[in-house]
Amino acid sequence: MRMPKHIWLALVGGLAGCDGRHSWLAGAGAEARLIEDLFWPFLIGAVAIWTAVMVFAVIAFRRRPKGSDERIGRAIILWGGGVLPAVVVAALLITGLLTLRAMASRPSALTVHVDAEQWWWRVIYETPDGKVFSANEIRLPLGKTTLLMLTSDDVIHSFWAPALGGKLDMIPGRTNRMTLTPVRTGRWGGLCAEFCGAAHAQMRFEVVVMEPDAFRDWLVAESEPAAPSALRMERGLSLFLDEGCAACHTVRGTQANGRVGPDLTHLAARGRIGAGLLALSDANLRRWITHTTDVKPGVRMPSYPAMPPDDLDQITQFLMALE
Template identity: 40%
Template sequence: MSLQSTPLAYILHSAGPASRPVFILGWALTTLCVAVCVVIALLLLIAVFRRRASIEENGAGGEAITERGGGRAVLIGTLISTALLLGALVYMLWVLAAVASPAREPALTITVTAYDWWWKVDYGENGPQHFTTANEIHIPVGEPVQVNLKSADVIHAFWVPALAGKTQNIPGQSNRQWIQADQPGVYRGQCTQYCGAQHAHMAFEVIAESQQDYDRWFTAQARAADAPTSAGAVHGQHVFMDRCAGCHTVRGSDAAGVQAPDLTHLLSRRLIAAGTLPNTPRNVMDWIAHAQEIKPQALMPDIALSPADGRDLAAYLATLN
């Protein structure tokens, strides 16, 4: 069974060096908390039964007998608790230092900007091959990747459990995180800072692949969209420009909206609507027509199209591969 095939795998297993110390810390703290609860429960039971036995043997004076060693027990318990908490604090600080930066210089730097409720991903911002994707991050296996985190509206939190801990996206501030995948796979990410009505539908995927596959993907994503050739797709492009271009970008056309995902290579993505739906032609058109039913309060409005316009728009979108 592959790592990405089971939902629990996303939070119960580590797939990279940035998350491994965090997972060990998590299990250690869980074990400590369970042990403390068990010890407290046992002490409570012992106290109850000893007090009852003392009362039965000594009458009313039993209560005084059971309280004689109470002060010593409280002192011992306080010292043990303090030692455990200090040990946990030292361990947590060590983990924070261990995951603060990768062992070597990141091979790739990307910028992820959080919106209500989707993720904008910028590649090659300072180079000639700058492009933007949405809700899908591709990285080469075995290479550390620096992720610069921003927010366009409210506070969000970027979390890929199998690859790294949580880091907040804060308006007006740029935070940093690094991720690395030790094996190929699809790793689910999620916003973990409550950010509004569709917080639960603000997911993304990190796709780790070989360097060769990543290079091919990068080259394909960097090029502009092909111009439509069929009459239906050409008319569909006009429909897109009239109804969608105010928010969406398609590189290679006049569509240059910045408030919604870049759709230049829409067909290359596995999911749409920030992980809400599989990317199929039917789901794409359903999302266009019924976005507010699928994701209420999202900025994507329901768009009413005639059957002919809908058919031609679907033909145009099918060219964005």
């Protein structure tokens, strides 16, 4: 028998979601693999129970009505409706709790604070020499467990990097803890998993997993002030300050020390802009500056559609030099 086209499309679409930067089946983190190990027994058990229920339902439907032994009915209610569900639920609960304990008991080599805001992510690394500020991108060393301290400044958000681990709510006034242990290098997608307002669907981030030595070098570079090549672009820096960008953004090594928006000190070293929305490029940066609210409706950064082309060129060149 020929399978209908829509069923083939559904199967292909389902299989396509089993890998990729946003797939929890990608197995890029030890915690994600624990969740996957938990998922398959749950799925198999659910399918087995559903199948058994359907079989009994079909048998009951096809049987001719006749008298039955009351003791058999009571036994079915007791064992099938009471004991069996209690045993299954208890087994699932214990298995889940053991998995959670295994995920939470890993000693961490690094602590990163992630503060969710509408609609972007403030990222702060703890180091022996002090705090290192970044935004919308989290870099982690391969094979090392990182403790994430998650909180929110405004409404409830939810941190989720599917390929690396589970999701956890970020609640104003409270700090929740999560550990991630990457086992594969690469750029993995993350997103907010709790509706938080107009730009919720566009509140994304990237997790970049690096070799430990490369991560250490990057963290040292990230702690430094803005690149000298950017600071030498005096006109671009002057326009950046004059347009009021410094009221919201920080560029270390300059007069810009705003805390409302993301830290831009090393913007050009990141892969994306707009909280993971657009790939970092000269064209996308110009589009973001001039049509911000069109690209990301609800965002609090104003658009500058009437900015003179030469001024836009200068500011874009300055920002692209912030490596």
